[in-house]
Amino acid sequence: MASELRPISDQLRRRRTYRRVLGGIFYGLFLASVCVGIVGLVVLLYEVLSNGLPWMNWQFITDYPSRHPEEAGLFSALMGTMWLMAMTALFTVPVGVGAAIYLEEYAPRNILTRVIEINVANLAGVPSIVYGLLGLALFVTWFQLGRSILAGSMTLSLLVLPIVIISSREAIRAVPDSYRQAAYAMGADQWQVIKQVILPSAAPGILTGTILAMSRAIGEAAPVIAISALVYLTYVPAHPMDRFTVLPIQIYNWIARPQDEFRGLAAAGIIVLLVILLTMNAIAVFLRNRYQVRSEE
Amino acid sequence: MPREDFERNLKLVQDEVVQLSSMVEKAIFKSIDSLKRRDLGASQQVVDEDDIIDAKQEAIENRCIDLIALESPMAVDLRVIIAAMMVANELERMGDYAEGIAKISLAMGELPPLKPLIDIPRMADKAVDMLRRSIESYVNRDIVAAKGVFHDDDEVDEMYEQVYRELLTYMMGDPTTIQRATYLLWVSHDLERVADRTTNIAERVMFLVTGKTEMD
Amino acid sequence: MVLEKEHMKNVDAALTAKNLNVYYGDFLAIKDVNMAMKKNSVTALIGPSGCGKSTFLRCLNRMNDLITSASVRGEILFENLNIYSDNIDATEIRSRIGMVFQKPNPFPKSIYQNIAFGLKVNGFSGDTDEAVERSLRQASLWEEVKDRLNDSAFTLSGGQQQRLCIARALAVEPEVLLMDEPASALDPIATLAIEDLVRDLKARYTIIIVTHNMQQAARVSDETAFFMVGENRSGYLVEHDDTQRIFTNPSNVKTEEYITGRFS
Numbered sequence: 001m002a003s004e005l006r007p008i009s010d011q012l013r014r015r016r017t018y019r020r021v022l023g024g025i026f027y028g029l030f031l032a033s034v035c036v037g038i039v040g041l042v043v044l045l046y047e048v049l050s051n052g053l054p055w056m057n058w059q060f061i062t063d064y065p066s067r068h069p070e071e072a073g074l075f076s077a078l079m080g081t082m083w084l085m086a087m088t089a090l091f092t093v094p095v096g097v098g099a100a101i102y103l104e105e106y107a108p109r110n111i112l113t114r115v116i117e118i119n120v121a122n123l124a125g126v127p128s129i130v131y132g133l134l135g136l137a138l139f140v141t142w143f144q145l146g147r148s149i150l151a152g153s154m155t156l157s158l159l160v161l162p163i164v165i166i167s168s169r170e171a172i173r174a175v176p177d178s179y180r181q182a183a184y185a186m187g188a189d190q191w192q193v194i195k196q197v198i199l200p201s202a203a204p205g206i207l208t209g210t211i212l213a214m215s216r217a218i219g220e221a222a223p224v225i226a227i228s229a230l231v232y233l234t235y236v237p238a239h240p241m242d243r244f245t246v247l248p249i250q251i252y253n254w255i256a257r258p259q260d261e262f263r264g265l266a267a268a269g270i271i272v273l274l275v276i277l278l279t280m281n282a283i284a285v286f287l288r289n290r291y292q293v294r295s296e297e
Numbered sequence: 298m299p300r301e302d303f304e305r306n307l308k309l310v311q312d313e314v315v316q317l318s319s320m321v322e323k324a325i326f327k328s329i330d331s332l333k334r335r336d337l338g339a340s341q342q343v344v345d346e347d348d349i350i351d352a353k354q355e356a357i358e359n360r361c362i363d364l365i366a367l368e369s370p371m372a373v374d375l376r377v378i379i380a381a382m383m384v385a386n387e388l389e390r391m392g393d394y395a396e397g398i399a400k401i402s403l404a405m406g407e408l409p410p411l412k413p414l415i416d417i418p419r420m421a422d423k424a425v426d427m428l429r430r431s432i433e434s435y436v437n438r439d440i441v442a443a444k445g446v447f448h449d450d451d452e453v454d455e456m457y458e459q460v461y462r463e464l465l466t467y468m469m470g471d472p473t474t475i476q477r478a479t480y481l482l483w484v485s486h487d488l489e490r491v492a493d494r495t496t497n498i499a500e501r502v503m504f505l506v507t508g509k510t511e512m513d
Numbered sequence: 514m515v516l517e518k519e520h521m522k523n524v525d526a527a528l529t530a531k532n533l534n535v536y537y538g539d540f541l542a543i544k545d546v547n548m549a550m551k552k553n554s555v556t557a558l559i560g561p562s563g564c565g566k567s568t569f570l571r572c573l574n575r576m577n578d579l580i581t582s583a584s585v586r587g588e589i590l591f592e593n594l595n596i597y598s599d600n601i602d603a604t605e606i607r608s609r610i611g612m613v614f615q616k617p618n619p620f621p622k623s624i625y626q627n628i629a630f631g632l633k634v635n636g637f638s639g640d641t642d643e644a645v646e647r648s649l650r651q652a653s654l655w656e657e658v659k660d661r662l663n664d665s666a667f668t669l670s671g672g673q674q675q676r677l678c679i680a681r682a683l684a685v686e687p688e689v690l691l692m693d694e695p696a697s698a699l700d701p702i703a704t705l706a707i708e709d710l711v712r713d714l715k716a717r718y719t720i721i722i723v724t725h726n727m728q729q730a731a732r733v734s735d736e737t738a739f740f741m742v743g744e745n746r747s748g749y750l751v752e753h754d755d756t757q758r759i760f761t762n763p764s765n766v767k768t769e770e771y772i773t774g775r776f777s
Contacts, residue, residue: 109581178618182678184579186631186685187608196634201621300774369728371760371772508762 048274052267060268064234065250069261074269077250079236080149081218081276084246087153088160088217093210095157096164100206103165104172105194124162131159132226140227150240152227159223160213167209171202204291211284215277221248247273303368310360310381311436314388317353318432321388322425324350324395325491329421332402332484333414343399350392357385373505380505384435387494387501391428394487394494401480411467411477417485420456424492427453431498438506443499453492460485526590527552527689527719528573528610533587535568535577542568544747546587548738555711555720557730557756560740561771565748566723569740570691573721574610575603591689608635611682615694617674619666619681624658627666627677631685644684651717652680653710672703679710683718690714692722696729708733727772731760739768 063073099120107113135155145151175198183193199206224246232253233245247269254266324343331339361382364370370378427446434442464478464485504510526549535543543565550556558566568577575596577583588595596606608631619627628645637644645662649655654676658669666677675695682690692711696704711720711733724730730737737760738753752765763769770776 176618178614178616179620181576181579181614182618182620182681183630183634184604185574185576185607185612185614186634186682187604187606188634189604192634196630197620299776303774371727371731372763372769374773375761 048267048270051264052269052271055264055268056271060265061272065232065253066234069259069265072254072262072265074247074250074272076233076236077245077247077269078272080233080244081246083149083237083244084153084156084224085214085218087149087240088156089210089214091154091157092160092164092213096161096210096213097168097206099161099165100168100172101194101199104169105190105198120162120165124166127222128159128220129222129226131155132223134158135223136226146241147228147243148241149237149244152224152244153240155223155227156217156220159220160217163213163216164210167212168202168206171205171209172198174205175201204287208284208288211280211287215280215284218277218280219248219273221246221252225249225252247276300368303364303370303374306360306364306368307374307377310357310364310378313353313357313360314381314384315432315436317350317357317385317388318428320346320350320353321392321395322428324392325398325421325425325428328395328398328402329418329484329488332398332405332410333418335402335405335410337403337406340399340402344396344403347392347396351389354385354389354392358382376505376508380435380501383501384432384498387497391491391494394491397487398484401484405477405480408477411464411474411481414481416456416460416463417481417488420453420460420485420488420492423449423453423456424488424495427492427495428498431495431502434499434502435505438502440503440506443502446499447496450492450496453489457485457489525552526550528721529588529590530569530572531588531590533569533572533585533589535565535572536584536586537580538582541745541747543572544743544749546750548750548753550719550721551736552719553715553717554736555715555722555734557734557737558721558723558740559725559727559730559737559771560748560751561742561776563746563748564740564742566740567693568748570612570693570721570723573689573691574607574612576607576612578603608685609687610689610691611685611687612691612693613675613678613682613695616698617671617678619669619674619677622666623663624666624669624677625662628681628684631681635685637685648680648684651683651714652676653706653713654680670703672699672706675699675703675707676710679707683714687718689719689721692720694723694725697725704729727760731756739763739765739771741767741771 059071060073061078062075063071064076065074066072103113103117107116132155135151135158139145139151139154140147143151145154179197179201180193183197188196228244228246228249231243231245231249233243237244251266251269251273254262254269324346327339328343331337331343361378364378365375368374427449430442431446433439434446461482464482467474468478500510529549530546533543533546534541546569558570560566571577572585573589577585585597587597589597591606591610594601620630622630625645628648629641632641632644646655646659649658654673657673658664658677661668666674669677675698679690679695696707699707708729711722714720715735722730722734734756736753737756739751739759740748741751743749752759752763752768754764758764759768760772763772767776
């Protein structure tokens, strides 16, 4: 211990020691909490990797599912997932960003706006199966779209729309008001201000939010199952009205099989899914960091 | 009260100007008195003490410069400080005139005065009176009193004319009196200049109060 | 109440306020302002906090329209037209009456793009490069940035950023430039650079500048208007006269109290 600046009483010294020990205990407890999460994750990854890696090869990705485990692949599910993501993004981004722009820049501060805001926040917490049932009733049946990718993507886009709206609003709100003031002061009208000042500044945040929303959508099995049912497809969708399957469904299919080999296939499917998810998140983080540095001055 | 220090410093400057005027008053009085009584010792004192007057004026000027540099005075404050500087300057010149009169007294030496001094002391009294009133108008910011001083200058000019004519008569009548007559002429000239300077002080008072320099 | 000097009325006015009253909801922020601002001249607006000088400034280019609770009564005449008439478009006013703000606020774009922005939104069809250079020269910034026009605006120092904002406002060639405490966020040297710039600019533009700094108002302006907080916290115009008069011999005792710092 360093030399003391002033002589202190024994009582004070004891109290200090007590506080130091207490601090150490809490540090240990917090560290343990973190470890619980990390250990859980590590165990999960170990399980998945040890079961799935043996089955990972190029064939696995390009083959269609089959009754024979050695010939089974997840090409149809992978393509289905890609199609679904693309079309979901197609619906979600314009609608979500548009709604965010309206709420932030145009909507007057009255009760109606407040009601809309509250509802959007609540919708983000609705269980995804509810969206599945909604989609089934509305898009599949009433709109007569059938169990198509179109219906599936519209359903999923409803699911993730609140996320996109909220994160886009945050991104738009983060644009400093001083930019708006400067733009208006030069004679720009509202649309010019939005298009040329606010959206470019908010774009990274909006993009990040969209990617994160998509990465949530990619893993949602329940609503997709409701729409497309537990299908066993051996073809790739050719147009929006086609039937489809996605990775979570295919993985579940394999898990439900009795043979042990299919466990391994399921694990391999999970690895593919995880890789896609990690890639999307990494892109989102990368973009956020890159643009954060630029505008944070 | 905002700017307390500054207010105090402004008051200080003003007090110092009043002190300076008192010193100058005494110098003028002493110079005339020593001339009348032929007290050469007193005359010498007036000459020596002019240095003190000069130093005082310089101190006032420096204090004013500091206030301008450090306090950014505006409007009336600025006029107060400028007026103080200029009044101090006028007073210092008046001190120089008193010194001039004392030097004449010394130059006259053992010579008796040409004639009993009556008009010249009267001029001096008037000039000192004008000085006193001009400084009062400065302290009280009284433009009526200032105007009064301004107009009194005519009286002093008349007295000067009178003394001049009388001395001229002496000189024309008897050339041997020329040297002593010119001494007295210079003294009365110096007194006329003193009175003139007090009107300058009165003008500064007008400027301080109204911000304008015209007297009427 | 207000001493509107005769010689201040018969001026060649770029902007004139007539019976201007500004409300924020029910609160009267500015009361009955009548004032003519001379062309090609620098008019300073001074006064204590809350006296409404910034609010008044923002009326002159209808920036208060962006505040939903603000309502403006009275008239602001610009070239014999009331800019608050129903048939006048605020965006057009703002391209002729520009504004520079207290804290430099360049866009997160390059120096070139910042200046080109105003040109773009106003449908400029001429030579953008030339216009950008012209604006930067007018703002005394060209020499310092001519070799790095594509660098981000944030690589400039605070004083340079503010001059960039001035150049940006000048790019659309307004007639009037409104400045809301343009130097208060800058160090003394940058402040003096801005003041020099203001003096140079008045040959071509009319400048109205709000400032907290009285010495700055005295240094840089030709006319000064003093605003004060009145009853019910409403601001009003106390005195508007040549700067030289206001700072050596103001007519209103409240003006004198404020500029000599005896106001508390």
